[in-house]
Amino acid sequence: MERKNLDRVRPVSTPPLRLFPESASHALVLIAEDEPEIAEILAAYLARDGLRTVHAPDGQAALSLHLALKPDLVLLDVQMPRVDGWKVLSEIRHRGETPVIMLTAMDQDIDKLMGLRIGADDYVVKPFNAAEVVARVQAVLRRSRAAGPQPGTPQVLRAGIFQIDPETHEATVHMGGQSHLLDLTLTEFKLLACLMRSPRRVFSRLELLESCLPEGDTLERTVDSHISKLRKKLEAIGATGLPVSVRGVGYRLGSGE
Template identity: 70%
Template structure:
């Protein structure tokens, strides 16, 4: 019998801090999405990726990203439809990405509620600069951000203190993880049902000097052994021929 969907929740405690902003990259071209995610991560931002418009809306609803980088030419639902629904839901900043350099397209995006508009081909460093500029505009000056805690099943991750605990009725058990293991586990926790390829995890979670996808397998194996020793089996879960997903941390 299949496991029910694993909810991921992000809660704020009373201790003030400034967690890294989460950017949803809605782009159906894997190479472009991977490059953008890498640049965002190296500039102190977190990212999650959607390959079509429907997935973008699902992730927007479940993860509540701080900003959306939205490609116009998306499958299932195009960028205009996604933007319209995001605006119906609230005021999440949205930067449109498109290969169409037409004034009418820019006007359409701005009319629906886009915060900025970037034409392909673009310099990824410029995209990151525009993202930071929009984030600064969207956050009131002097605003305090609560400490961010991700909760998925028995796993609780404190993003400020870089602490992960395995919770049970008998008490909480802290886990001793390396920085790379922490990044891998929390990256999977942000979208617990999604399968991430080794290439995605390599770019998002591993140091710049590590370039081989099989290195991801080594880090995941060590992470899994630590979780098994703490009483959590088969996490992260392997998806043959694809990569990894969180699994069931209940």
């Protein structure tokens, strides 16, 4: 960002970048940005809106802080040293569903589509208005909270012999008094989780495609390929015929019991 753009968004008095006390009840935003002045401006505006912040100056630090602090949202610059923003976003998506807003000087549609396909929740092009970024952060946080589990709802998902922990990204099958930890790809994990949320319902291939394969796949037969690979991993531990095929419609979980 050029100096004139920094001046345009700089508050009258920019407080030093800081991490608010852990006891604070407000959301924690991880700012992954290699330009300190931009990070300070964003932190000042977010703090004024009651949000806590922590700063990562490079992609590797962003991944470490994300793992250690589990922020409520990540503001992620694309052009980061050590590990670029695309790779950081991909790893965050592999870990779970932390909301991510991309910050970048690249305004080409192909770059926006790439971010959204990998799993970004929003996309802001530099130079930006810091107040608008805060508004987008609050909007994404509201959507995330509305879509997330309600108070008292267990985080671990269970259906029949299956158990999934979205927070640790672990899928387990309980059979014959033994527990088997599945080695699943991200897509296989998403497919299994989707089927587990309504184990008796039959999902069409299109529904599974739209819900679990956001990376750009457009062919419904791609779902069949991923389901086939998931089945083979289940068969290897003795859980055969799952998920269940419903001819002409799609798939349902099946209990395995």
